[in-house]
Amino acid sequence: xxxxxxxxxxxxxxxxxxxxxxxxxxxxxxxxxxxxxxxxxxxxxxxxxxxxxxxxxxxxxxxxxxxxxxxxxxxxxxxxxxxxxxxxxxxxxxxxxxxxxxxxxxxxxxxxxxxxxxxxxxxxxxxxxxxxxxxxxxxxxxxxxxxxxxxxxxxxxxxxxxxxxxxxxxxxxxxxxxxxxxxxxxxxxxxxxxxxxxxxxxxxxxxxxxxxxxxxxxxxxxxxxxxxxxxxxxxxxxxxxxxxxxxxxxxxxxxxxxxxxxxxxxxxxxxxxxxxxxxxxxxxxxxxxxxxxxxxxxxxxxxxxxxxxxxxxxxxxxxxxxxxxxxxxxxxxxxxxxxxxxxxxxxxxxxxxxxxxxxxxxxxxxxxxxxxxxxxxxxxxxxxxxxxxxxxxxxxxxxxxxxxxxxxxxxxxxxxxxxxxxxxxxxxxxxxxxxx
Numbered sequence: 001x002x003x004x005x006x007x008x009x010x011x012x013x014x015x016x017x018x019x020x021x022x023x024x025x026x027x028x029x030x031x032x033x034x035x036x037x038x039x040x041x042x043x044x045x046x047x048x049x050x051x052x053x054x055x056x057x058x059x060x061x062x063x064x065x066x067x068x069x070x071x072x073x074x075x076x077x078x079x080x081x082x083x084x085x086x087x088x089x090x091x092x093x094x095x096x097x098x099x100x101x102x103x104x105x106x107x108x109x110x111x112x113x114x115x116x117x118x119x120x121x122x123x124x125x126x127x128x129x130x131x132x133x134x135x136x137x138x139x140x141x142x143x144x145x146x147x148x149x150x151x152x153x154x155x156x157x158x159x160x161x162x163x164x165x166x167x168x169x170x171x172x173x174x175x176x177x178x179x180x181x182x183x184x185x186x187x188x189x190x191x192x193x194x195x196x197x198x199x200x201x202x203x204x205x206x207x208x209x210x211x212x213x214x215x216x217x218x219x220x221x222x223x224x225x226x227x228x229x230x231x232x233x234x235x236x237x238x239x240x241x242x243x244x245x246x247x248x249x250x251x252x253x254x255x256x257x258x259x260x261x262x263x264x265x266x267x268x269x270x271x272x273x274x275x276x277x278x279x280x281x282x283x284x285x286x287x288x289x290x291x292x293x294x295x296x297x298x299x300x301x302x303x304x305x306x307x308x309x310x311x312x313x314x315x316x317x318x319x320x321x322x323x324x325x326x327x328x329x330x331x332x333x334x335x336x337x338x339x340x341x342x343x344x345x346x347x348x349x350x351x352x353x354x355x356x357x358x359x360x361x362x363x364x365x366x367x368x369x370x371x372x373x374x375x376x377x378x379x380x381x382x383x384x385x386x387x388x389x390x391x392x393x394x395x396x397x398x399x400x401x402x403x404x405x406x407x408x409x410x411x412x413x414x415x416x417x418x419x420x421x422x423x424x425x426x427x428x429x430x431x432x433x434x435x436x
Contacts, residue, residue: 008208008430008433008434009208009211009212009215011429012208012212012426012429012430013215015095015425015426015429016215016216016422016425016426018091018095019091019418019421019422019425020091020418021418022087022417022418023129023130023414023416023417024127024128024129024417025083025084025086025087025126025127025417026086026087026090026127027086027119027123027126027127028077028086028112028113028116028119028120028123030127031076031086031089031090031112031113032059032061032112034090034093034094035048035061035063035089035090035093035110035112036048036063038063038065038093038094038097039063041097042065042097045065045066045097045103046063046064046065046097047063047064048061048062048063048064049061049062049064051111051170051173051174052166052167052169052170052173053166053170054115054116054117054166054167055117055165055166055167056117056120058116058117058120059116060111060114060116060167060170061111061112062109062110062111062174063093063109063110063112064107064108064109064110065093065096065097065103065107065108065109065110066096066102066103066106066107066108067107068103068104068105068106068107069105069106069107070105070106070107070181070432070435071106071107071108071109071178071179071180071181072106072107072108072109072180072181072182072184072428072431072432073109073111073174073175073178073180073182073183073184073272074088074089074092074108074109074110074111074184074186074428075111075114075149075171075183075184075185075186075263076088076089076110076111076112076113076114076186077112077113077114077115077116077118077119077186078114078115078147078148078149078185078186078187078263079115079118079141079147079149079187080113080115080117080118080119080121080122080140080141080142081118081122081126081139081140081141082186082187082188082189083119083122083126083127083188084186084188084279084281084417084420084421084424085186085187085188085424086112086113086126087417087420087421088186088420088421088424088425088428089110089112089186091421091425092108092110092425092428093108093110095425096108102429102432106181106432109174109178109180111171111174114148114149114167114171115142115147115148115167118140118141118142121138121140121323122138122139122140123138124138125137125138125139130281130282130414132282132369132403132406132407132412133399133400133403133404136369136370136372136373136399136403137373137376137399138377139369139370139373139374139377140323140324140327140374140377141327141331141370141374142323142326142327143323143326143327143329143330144258144259144330145163145256145257145258145259145260145330146165146323146326146327147259148165148167148168148171149168149171149185149262149263150259150260150261150262150263151163151165151168151259151260152168152172152260152261152262152263152265152266153260153261154244154257154260154261156256156257161256161257161260163260171263172266175263175266175267175270175272176270179270179271179272180267180270180272181272181273181432181435181436182272182273182274182275182428182431182432182435183263183264183267183272183273183274183275184274184275184276184277184424184427184428184431185263185264185274185275185276186277186424187276187277187278187279188278188279188280188281188420189225189278189279189280189281189366190280190281190282190362190365190366191280191282191284191362191365191366191410191412192221192225192280192358192359192362193218193219193220193221193225193237193280194213194218194219194220194221194237194277194278194279194280194423195220195221195224195225195228195237195238195239195278196209196220196237196238196239196275196276196277196278196427197228197231197238197239197240197241197264197275197276197278198234198238198239198240198241198273198274198275198276199240199241199264199265199267199268199272199273199274199275200240200268200273201234201240202273202431202434202435203434204434205238205430205431205434205435206234206235206236206238207235208430208434209235209237209238209277209427209430210235210236210237210238212422212423212426212427212430213237213279213423216419216422216423217419218279218280218415218419218420218423219237220236220237220238221237221355221358221359222353222355223353223355223356223358223359224239224359225278225359226338226359226360226362226363227278229341241262241264241265241274241276243265244260244261244262244265247262258330262274264276273431273435275427275428275431277423277424277427277428279415279420279423279424280415280420281414281415281420282412282413282414282415283412283413283414283415284358284362284410284411284412285410285411285412285413286358286409286410286411287354287358288354288355288357288358288361289354289357290351290352290353290354290357291351291352291354291357292351292352293345293346293347293348293349293350293351293352294346295352295357295360296342296343296345296346296352296357296360297342297343297346299342299360299361299364300339300342300343300346302364303335303338303339303342303364303367303368304335304336304339306364306368306371306372306402307332307335307336307339307367307368307371309398310328310332310368310371310372310375310395310398311332313375313379313391313394313395313398314328314375314378314379314391316390316391317379317388317391317392318388320378320381322378322381324374324375324377324378324381325374325375325378327374328370328371328374328375328378331367331370331371331374332371334367335367335368335371338363338367342360361410362410365402365406365410368402369399369402369403369406372395372398372399372402373399375395376392376395376396376399379391379392379395380392
């Protein structure tokens with residue numbers, strides 16, 4: 001692919017034109033069928049194999065295209081509430097199998113979904129027309145300690161803590177087998193601007209990523225999204241994943257850490273670049289101007305009140321432990337951390353930029369919708385608890401009100417899926433060309 005270097009942006013634009021139209025993301029089952037069909041049509045070039053099973057026994061498959069000495073690994077569904085990557089994998093699998101120049105000296109390996117159990121808990125909305133209330137009525141995002149991408153082994157209390165997730169072990173074994181030149185984990189957010197996370201700097205790549213996003217009407221933003229505040233900046237909208245030592249919360253009063261190393265930390269042992277393209281599914285029609293720090297105080301109080309209401313309703317329903325309850329508690333803990341950060345920033349008299357205020361508004365909406373949604377789903381599982389129906393009915397009302405408020409206040413509209421896929425796919429292709 002070295003011949004692409006002289007006109008990479010033009011080449012990427014040409015491939016982006018091939019992204020098919022359509023508003024619906026395939027289900028994991030449909031995506032897997034499509035990958036098997038790609039392999040069936042080109043048996044000498046492609047093959048599908050199983051690399052493991054999920055905690056609930058679902059198959060973890062990988063489609064391999066080509067046999068070149070520079071492997072590229074694409075990971076779909078790193079978070080099961082982020083389905084755009086399913087469409088991107090379907091497109092890239094077809095593209096690489098059908099264009100010999102893309103597997104000249106390279107091989108491509110596609111994991112359709114690394115968390116199929118989590119995907120199954122989101123299936124009522126991920127392949128349906130996009131609707132904010134429906135999405136969150138059937139929303140699930142596991143607690144960090146149950147996410148395959150964030151549970152690689154880490155040092156702990158003088159030893160090594162392992163999370164023992166079969167999905168994470170299968171992914172680690174695949175990385176060790178392939179020793180990929182690059183790993184691309186396909187993420188999407190609800191709101192905000194496009195951004196990218198890389199495990200290390202690659203000359204020229206950050207500029208190409210920003211150009212790709214701008215070309216498809218999804219330019220990178222001025223402010224760091226809440227996920228990457230304080231991380232090293234490699235270029236406009238491009239951030240470097242910090243070492244795990246700077247990220248892990250080392251609360252040794254707990255029996256186990258809240259989360260582990262990221263896939264990017266593990267893949268670095270093989271010199272692999274890891275790239276996370278983040279694209280937003282919703283466009284917001286509101287623009288925020290610079291404001292007083294007191295605006296953050298108001299947001300912090302609102303998020304704290306909304307979180308407390310969810311906690312009280314969970315408490316009212318009585319103790320129970322399931323994946324939804326653990327995920328809700330995890331999200332509420334994040335909300336507490338964000339609230340403290342906003343109050344600390346509000347103590348500074350310097351004005352808050354409009355971009356930072358926008359990110360704060362998005363974070364408040366996302367955290368309150370997610371915690372409400374997963375608390376509701378947890379109570380729906382607690383059928384034997386006499387208090388659960390009343391709390392569940394209240395959460396149903398709260399969720400509908402909060403989704404409606406978001407729609408009205410942020411004036412949200414879905415982003416065309418084709419544009420999101422184009423950004424993710426072109427980011428992966430740029431990484432393939434520029435990574436050595």
